[in-house]
Amino acid sequence: MTSDARIGPVALPRTRPRYIIEKLLNGSGVSLNGNAPQDLQVYHPDFFSRVLHQGTLGLGESYMDGWWNCERIDEMAYRLLRHGVGKHARKPTERLMYRLQSGFFNLQSKARAYMVGEAHYDLGNDLFERMLDETMCYSCGYWKEAETLHQAQRAKLELACRKLELRPGMRVLDIGCGWGSLAEHAARHHDVEVTGITISKEQAALARERCADLPVEILLQDYRDLGGTFDRIVSIGMFEHVGHRNYATYFETVERLLPDDGLFLLHTIGSNNSEISIDPWINRYIFPNGVLPSAMHIARASEGHLLMEDWQNFGADYDHTLMAWLRNFDTHWPEIAHRYNERTRRMFRYYLSVCAGAFRARNLQLWQVAFSRGRPGRYDAPR
Incomplete structure (x- = not known):
């Protein structure tokens, strides 16, 4: 102050x-x-x-x-x-300006894809290590039977693996792997090989360190440049950075990389409406060029590429997750205060608190959507 x-x-x-x-x-x-x-x-x-x-x-x-x-x-x-x-x-002029800007320009193009990594995820691993739990999951935990943040994040990772029906020896692609949370869990507990991609140098460095003894490869790469084939594909907390102009390309890429009997799990924050807008404060200080998809956006973009097998909403759990992060942040801030200023502290407290309130009000959702390429047989999604 x-x-x-x-x-x-x-x-x-x-x-x-x-x-x-x-x-x-x-x-x-x-x-x-x-x-x-x-x-x-x-x-x-x-x-x-x-x-x-x-x-x-x-x-x-x-x-x-x-x-x-x-x-x-x-x-x-x-x-x-x-x-x-x-x-x-938000003033109508702000919403109009974003719609015009995003209409004329691809705000999430390959040339701009690394902006959010540099602005937010590269801010400092020491900060995120103190705010998150030991898994380094920077996405919503699954609190159905959990009592602690760590239990909720482990439950989320295991839920994703079960929905993917992982079997030993499978090749898994993690689009937006963060600090290697899912990659480490899947490789260690399900005996699979994982390729993870991220647009953050700091995330990539720590993920490689955490997965050094596992069959995990971490790449600093944009999803549009991927090649090969993977038995399973997962994306946790990354689709929010794709942008509506790239939704079709995203699902075309997943379809291209997935075999006929493959499965894809999308874990993303969702918007209650399909208006193309963005909160100006979040855009400037937290997630540059991010935009939340609606249910319609996902359904339309995936149509003709993948078959939707299951849709689960546990957005209310993000309230608990964000408040746990806030408690961690407040508790451990004195350990890193010498590296950051008071303005950064207030920025993070505001971001975590406001987002928790938004999920509590049910203005934001958290979806896990399972897709296949139309493989024969029944898909039973675990809960």
Whole structure:
């Protein structure tokens, strides 16, 4: 927090922008300068006009700048989204500009594919090692029978392997392998050979280190450049970076790499609607050029390429996962604080908390979709 930012709630003038914000909050269960954990404590008089003019970008940036605070940002976000404030959080001009930009340009082209790796995943393995669990899974855990984050992530990895019907000796492709979580688990516990690809140099380096004693190959490569054939293909938490202009190419690639009796498992965050949009704060600070697919996007893009065998939604589990990451982040931050600044700390706290609130409000989903090439016989998806 900058030294001149905090004026104090009682000193804030009653301006028209403040009146508009208060009116938007009315009935949401979130108050300005109240005593509840979800209430906003506003410290800067320009907060209101900044949020009105910049929407979610202004809300997130002003938190990073120390203009406001909130004990439970996740609860604040949950209540605001359930109240419908999210419909007003982004201006129509912002949505229009993104649609125009993404219509004329392929924001997730091969030339731009490595941007998110450099901006987010390469930020520092030390940070992610302290935020995540021992599996280094940076995706939703499966909490059906789990009590801890580690149990939930192990359950998610095993669920994916069971849905893929892995057998010893199979060749598995992991598109967007991250730090090697699924690759390590599948190779170690199911005796398969795994090729993992990522667009993050830091992820690739750590994944190779973690899988050094296993039949695992980690490549720094774009999915569009892949060749060969794999018995099974899996993609966990990567499809959010593909972009709607590339959905058809993505499924064409999977079809090309998969044999007639193969299986493909797609694990992705999903949007409740098919509007091509992106949150400007998330786009600028967390996942550049990312866009969430809808159910329609996946169904249309896969049609004619793969047969959909099963669709499971456990988006509510992402709330628990994100809150566990937030607890880890807060607990271990002092260990790495000397390498990062306060603005980075607030950025991550805001990101994890707001996303948890969005999943809690059911504004976001988490889907696992199993595909085949139309192999004979029945497919029974485990749960």
